[in-house]
Every structure is written in C-alpha cells, then in structure tokens.
Amino acid sequence: MAKERLVIIGGDAAGMSAASQAKRRNTDLEIVVFERSPHTSFSA
Amino acid sequence: MRVRDLQRGRVAWEAYDQLVIATGAVPICPDLPGADAVAVCGVNTLQSGIELRRILDDGGAKRGVVVGGGYIGLEMAEALVRRGLEVSLIDRSPEVMGTLDDDMGQLVSQALRDFGVTLYLEEALTGFETKGGKVTGVVTDKRSLPVDIVVLGLGVRPNTALAAAAGVPLGGKGSIRVNGRMETGMAGIWAAGDCAESFHLVSRRPFYIALGTVANRQGRVAGINLGGGYATFPGVVGTAVTKICQVEVARTGLQEKELGVLGIEWESAVIKSRTKAGYFPGAGEITVKVLAERGSGRLLGGQIVGMEGSAKRIDTLATCLHAGLTVEEMINLDLGYAPPFSPVWDPVVTAAREVVKKL
Numbered sequence: 308m309a310k311e312r313l314v315i316i317g318g319d320a321a322g323m324s325a326a327s328q329a330k331r332r333n334t335d336l337e338i339v340v341f342e343r344s345p346h347t348s349f350s351a
Numbered sequence: 352m353r354v355r356d357l358q359r360g361r362v363a364w365e366a367y368d369q370l371v372i373a374t375g376a377v378p379i380c381p382d383l384p385g386a387d388a389v390a391v392c393g394v395n396t397l398q399s400g401i402e403l404r405r406i407l408d409d410g411g412a413k414r415g416v417v418v419g420g421g422y423i424g425l426e427m428a429e430a431l432v433r434r435g436l437e438v439s440l441i442d443r444s445p446e447v448m449g450t451l452d453d454d455m456g457q458l459v460s461q462a463l464r465d466f467g468v469t470l471y472l473e474e475a476l477t478g479f480e481t482k483g484g485k486v487t488g489v490v491t492d493k494r495s496l497p498v499d500i501v502v503l504g505l506g507v508r509p510n511t512a513l514a515a516a517a518g519v520p521l522g523g524k525g526s527i528r529v530n531g532r533m534e535t536g537m538a539g540i541w542a543a544g545d546c547a548e549s550f551h552l553v554s555r556r557p558f559y560i561a562l563g564t565v566a567n568r569q570g571r572v573a574g575i576n577l578g579g580g581y582a583t584f585p586g587v588v589g590t591a592v593t594k595i596c597q598v599e600v601a602r603t604g605l606q607e608k609e610l611g612v613l614g615i616e617w618e619s620a621v622i623k624s625r626t627k628a629g630y631f632p633g634a635g636e637i638t639v640k641v642l643a644e645r646g647s648g649r650l651l652g653g654q655i656v657g658m659e660g661s662a663k664r665i666d667t668l669a670t671c672l673h674a675g676l677t678v679e680e681m682i683n684l685d686l687g688y689a690p691p692f693s694p695v696w697d698p699v700v701t702a703a704r705e706v707v708k709k710l
C-alpha cells in the first residue's frame with residue numbers, strides 16, 4: 308500500500324510545527340513541505 | 352494541488368491525502384501611488400529584513416519615516432535610531448501601540464520621544480513623493496516629510512487567496528475558518544498559523560491574531576491530529592509582549608475599545624510600582640493596568656509598561672484569564688517574592704487589589 312501523503316504549504320512556524328509533530332507520531336507518513344522563500348522556520 | 356518550482360520554472364501537480372495550509376500572513380500595503388518605490392520597505396519576511404539592512408548598509412540614508420505604530424513599526428523605529436538615522440513615526444491614532452488603551456499607550460509614545468523619535472499622531476498617510484523610482488517624501492493629511500527610507504508597519508492580513516480560490520470557507524478578516532482540531536470546512540484540508548482563525552477565550556468569539564506563539568501551538572495541534580493522535584486548540588487570550596527602547600510593553604485579554612464593542616461593563620485601575628523591592632539596586636518603574644467585569648469581578652485583561660523585568664509579568668494575568676479568575680481571587684495567588692524580583696505584593700496583584708476596591 309502506498310504511504311499516506313501529507314502535503315504542507317508554508318514552511319515556517321505553523322507548517323514546520325505541524326510537520327514535526329505529525330512525523331513524530333507517525334513515522335510512516337510521507338510529508339512534503341512547499342516553501343516559496345529560500346528559508347524555513349525563520350520566525351518563531 | 353499545482354506547484355511551480357521557482358528555481359526551474361517547472362509546473363507540476365502534486366497529490367495529497369491530507370493538506371495543511373500554513374501560508375501565514377501578508378503585510379497590508381497602502382494602495383497609494385509610490386508605495387512600490389525603492390526604499391519603501393516592509394519587514395515581514397527574513398528576505399525583506401535583509402533587503403532593508405542592505406539599503407542601510409549602503410549608507411546615504413539619513414532620514415527614516417515609519418508608518419504605523421504597532422510593535423513592528425516601533426521596533427523598526429528604534430532600530431533606525433540605533434543606526435543613526437533621524438526618525439519620525441506616523442500613526443492615525445492618538446497614541447502608539449493601539450493594542451493598549453490610550454492611557455497606557457501614552458507611556459510608550461513618551462518612551463519613543465525620549466529616545467529621539469518624532470511622533471506625528473492622529474495623522475494619516477495620504478501618499479508618497481518619488482523621484483526616478485525612489486522615495487523622497489511621505490505625505491500625510493497634515494504635512495509632507497522628506498525621507499530617504501520608509502518602513503511600513505501597517506499590520507498584516509491572512510494570506511488566504513489560494514485557500515479562498517480552492518473554496519475553503521473563510522472567517523473573520525479573511526482568515527481560514529477551522530474547528531478545534533484545526534480542520535477547515537473542506538475535507539482533508541487543515542490550516543494553522545497566521546492564515547487561520549482563532550477563538551478568544553475571554554470574549555468567547557472567533558478572533559484573528561497573527562503571532563508566532565499561536566502559530567506554533569496551532570501547528571502542533573494540527574500535526575498531532577495528522578499523525579493519528581487527538582488534540583484540540585482551545586483559543587487565545589490575546590497575550591503579546593515587546594520591548595521598545597528602554598521600556599517593556601505587554602498586554603493580554605480585552606482592552607477598553609473591545610469591551611465597549613462587546614457591551615461588557617468594566618472597572619479598571621492603573622498602579623505604579625517597582626520591578627524589585629523599592630530599596631533594591633536596579634529597581635525600575637512598572638505601570639500596570641487591570642480591567643475587571645463590573646459586578647462579577649471577572650478579570651478581563653491587563654496591560655503593563657515598565658523597565659526591565661516588567662513584561663513577562665503579563666503571563667500571570669494571562670494564566671488568570673485562562674483560569675477565569677476574578678480579581679478578588681487574584682489577591683490570594685501564591686506568587687513568589689524576594690527583594691531582587693519584586694515588591695512583596697507583585698505589581699499585577701497590587702493592580703488587582705485596586706480594581707477590587709472599585710467593584
């Protein structure tokens with residue numbers, strides 16, 4: 308069965324918090340984050 | 352979902368089982384000619400901050416004007432003074448820091464003046480003067496100011512054009528409406544952070560607030576649910592802190608103008624105290640305002656302006672708001688005391704005691 312695929316738009320505070328929590332709880336999850344700028348997690 | 356690779360220009364379709372929209376907020380930009388001129392800067396991304404610093408590093412900028420007296424505008428005004436510029440700030444309100452009541456905001460206005468910032472309050476931006484694509488002046492309804500650099504701090508709005516185009520239901524101020532688990536009204540789509548709506552625990556109404564604190568908590572809740580767990584985001588009480596020049600500024604809960612709109616009747620007290628025991632070296636002034644509901648005495652909000660050691664005392668008030676305490680109950684809070692940290696009555700409790708007398 309294909310892995311469940313979680314896509315996130317925006318790789319800063321909210322997006323990366325969601326990504327890390329989801330991955331921590333379910334390591335089988337495939338997570339892709341799209342970020343427009345060259346930086347991730349730059350704010351808080 | 353369609354994605355464009357900005358480096359290679361490729362466009363591709365991406366499939367998802369679950370989607371999180373965490374697109375943040377975008378700065379409010381005035382719809383005025385010249386707003387896109389060189390050296391009219393916003394500071395809402397790391398990139399825009401780097402760009403602003405590059406203009407300053409290039410030298411030549413002597414006069415700076417900040418438009419907007421919120422925390423970002425004020426922090427920028429301070430930074431420009433520290434970079435040696437002659438700095439003015441324009442705001443259409445009677446005092447800076449509109450998230451404070453005017454009697455408390457006035458203390459912040461004064462701190463800026465003491466630091467050398469010229470304030471033009473109750474003035475509205477009406478336009479820009481430009482020459483060869485570069486900004487040379489800022490025009491208000493009362494004057495025209497020559498400038499080399501303009502920093503805009505007019506607030507933000509949720510960046511939800513993409514979500515709206517996809518048909519995701521929106522709430523207040525165009526933010527994405529979510530339930531407690533951070534699910535939107537569209538199956539399989541979640542939202543968190545500055546693009547998403549929140550809930551105000553004091554007014555018990557939907558509320559929009561763009562803060563990193565909230566973005567982290569909402570993102571965490573969405574992530575737990577997406578990872579197969581169960582979590583809910585209860586809401587916010589509107590807590591925010593900042594430091595401008597010498598003074599620390601903090602607020603939580605509802606302010607007078609919000610209470611007026613909600614039709615909630617309140618009593619308030621403003622007290623002056625010290626950040627340490629009065630005789631202790633380094634004790635600084637702290638002013639605390641506390642608002643409580645007339646009749647019930649329920650704490651409604653608080654504001655603090657003071658020297659080092661002031662701002663984080665707001666967390667006591669924020670916690671009391673979460674717990675739904677009355678100002679009467681606050682008097683017996685078992686808070687810590689020793690001379691290096693506070694007077695024997697913590698300033699926030701002193702303020703609560705003053706409100707109790709009026710109820």
Ligand SMILES: Cc1cc2nc3c(=O)[nH]c(=O)nc-3n(C[C@H](O)[C@H](O)[C@H](O)COP(=O)(O)OP(=O)(O)OC[C@H]3O[C@@H](n4cnc5c(N)ncnc54)[C@H](O)[C@@H]3O)c2cc1C
Pocket residue numbers: 316317318319320321322341342343344346350351373374375376394395396423510513543544545546561562563564565566
């Ligand atoms: C100068 C400044 C000072 C601040 N100070 C504080 C503070 O002291 N305390 C505090 O609590 N908060 C502070 N904030 C607010 C805080 O930075 C934000 O609340 C926080 O960054 C919100 O996080 P977010 O992930 O929701 O959104 P953002 O940080 O805005 O991130 C959204 C991301 O999504 C990306 N994106 C958007 N659309 C797309 C798209 N279509 N495709 C791909 N990527 C996309 C953006 O590039 C961005 O990186 C400050 C903000 C500023 C500007």
